Amino acid sequence: MNDDGHVGSSNELEAQLVVEIFVRDLERSLAFYRALGFELARRTSEFAALRWDAAYLFLDQRPGAEEPTDQPLCANVRVVVDDVDRIWERAQGLAARVVKEPRNQSYGLRDFTIADPDGFGVRFAQLL
Known part of the structure; x- marks a missing residue:
């Protein structure tokens, strides 16, 4: 819209x-x-x-913002979804920098993190 x-x-x-x-x-x-x-x-x-x-x-x-680097992320936003592997498939087509591949975590989530075009972390997670 x-x-x-x-x-x-x-x-x-x-x-x-x-x-x-x-x-x-x-x-x-x-x-x-x-x-x-x-x-x-x-x-x-x-x-x-x-x-x-x-x-x-x-x-x-903000067109004058700094170019992203390959440095570790300083922050990310988490989005909880029903099927994290389906979102991972979408993310693969974007050629985004992979910060963390999908993995079952000890804290009860399966998640992955990618960087957006400006280097901001986007983490998708699914409840285990």
Whole structure:
């Protein structure tokens, strides 16, 4: 959905916790996140609100941001899904940097982490 408005839905405005990340190229980041399964809730020329179920992820375009490095991630956002291996298959087609391949964890999740085009970590997890 394309929306030139600057005000989100009441669900978006009332969301308890929203992660907002800075991206160098909004179009590239939108393509990445939508290919993973995020839904576009609204956007302007420099901002997009994405949804995964009832959770939001904001992308704020900052063309002057630094290029990502291969350094360890300083943060990631976790998305809990029903089938982590299906999302892993999607991620493989994106040529994203793999930070951690799918693995059953001692803390009760099967998860993996990839880096988005700007070096931000995205971790998908499934309850074991």
